[in-house]
Amino acid sequence: MSLLKAEGLGIQFGGLKAVDEFNFEMDKDQLYGLIGPNGAGKTTVFNLLTGVYKPTSGQILFDGKSLLKMTPTQITQLGIARTFQNIRLFKKMSVIDNVKVGLHHSQNYSLLSSILHLPSYFKGEEAMQEMAMSLLRVFDLEKYADVKAGNLPYGKQRKLEIARALATAPKLLLLDEPAAGMNPIETEELMETIKIVREKFSIAILLIEHDMKLVMGICEKIAVLNFGTVLAFGTPDEIKNNPDVVAAYLGNEE
Numbered sequence: 001m002s003l004l005k006a007e008g009l010g011i012q013f014g015g016l017k018a019v020d021e022f023n024f025e026m027d028k029d030q031l032y033g034l035i036g037p038n039g040a041g042k043t044t045v046f047n048l049l050t051g052v053y054k055p056t057s058g059q060i061l062f063d064g065k066s067l068l069k070m071t072p073t074q075i076t077q078l079g080i081a082r083t084f085q086n087i088r089l090f091k092k093m094s095v096i097d098n099v100k101v102g103l104h105h106s107q108n109y110s111l112l113s114s115i116l117h118l119p120s121y122f123k124g125e126e127a128m129q130e131m132a133m134s135l136l137r138v139f140d141l142e143k144y145a146d147v148k149a150g151n152l153p154y155g156k157q158r159k160l161e162i163a164r165a166l167a168t169a170p171k172l173l174l175l176d177e178p179a180a181g182m183n184p185i186e187t188e189e190l191m192e193t194i195k196i197v198r199e200k201f202s203i204a205i206l207l208i209e210h211d212m213k214l215v216m217g218i219c220e221k222i223a224v225l226n227f228g229t230v231l232a233f234g235t236p237d238e239i240k241n242n243p244d245v246v247a248a249y250l251g252n253e254e
């Protein structure tokens, strides 16, 4: 059984079919990319998968369960976490408190504890503090624990968003343009971080990204979206050499 399966998924805004007959499947532990020209429908797919939008057609199964009637909170609790294209941290709260907000939404402390190798004698607030610090350590952010999130440099805010998403102990992590606004060095670092996260947490990751070097460098398979529908699906090499994909991008002057 696939971890995630979208069948004939569609949503319409007025006359615009933002996502149309979207079919997609991924298994546990896979790292896939979702790319496509501006306005192709990528973020809308994330909004459908996380219950922010309700589809006008189709089905979404996660771990065999339909997500259609679930609220975004229920979907998070079932195991899908995300980050946003425009960073959405609690900017006036400290870095560590941002992670704790994620932990409060987690139904799976024991799983997270064992992933982070925390001793079982930590309880309550102490356990929460240790878990949050361990997550910050994964992203090299522990020294910023007490800094206001809004005062972190941009690249580190992006990392903090991923740390907060991981605090919910997801099975699937959706990253919406994590490298947006990063310089090449930060992007390189982010690539390494994503690889570490995937191995350490054994989760599936679906990544929307315009930075082709990042997508091609880390994704096993890539789905290309154009006008809301999957134009191509394959390995980075297959996608690079697909004439339809090249035409879709050139048509949009990207």
Ligand SMILES: Nc1ncnc2c1ncn2[C@@H]1O[C@H](COP(=O)(O)OP(=O)(O)OP(=O)(O)O)[C@@H](O)[C@H]1O
Pocket (backbone or CB within 6 Å): 013, 016, 018, 036, 037, 038, 039, 040, 041, 042, 043, 044, 045, 085
């Ligand atoms: N809530 C909404 N109401 C009306 N139209 C919407 C809404 N959300 C998205 N759209 C439209 O749906 C289309 C797909 O948008 P979406 O943001 O999913 O594209 P995208 O592939 O993520 O683009 P980008 O790479 O620029 O972020 C666009 O034409 C967009 O204007």
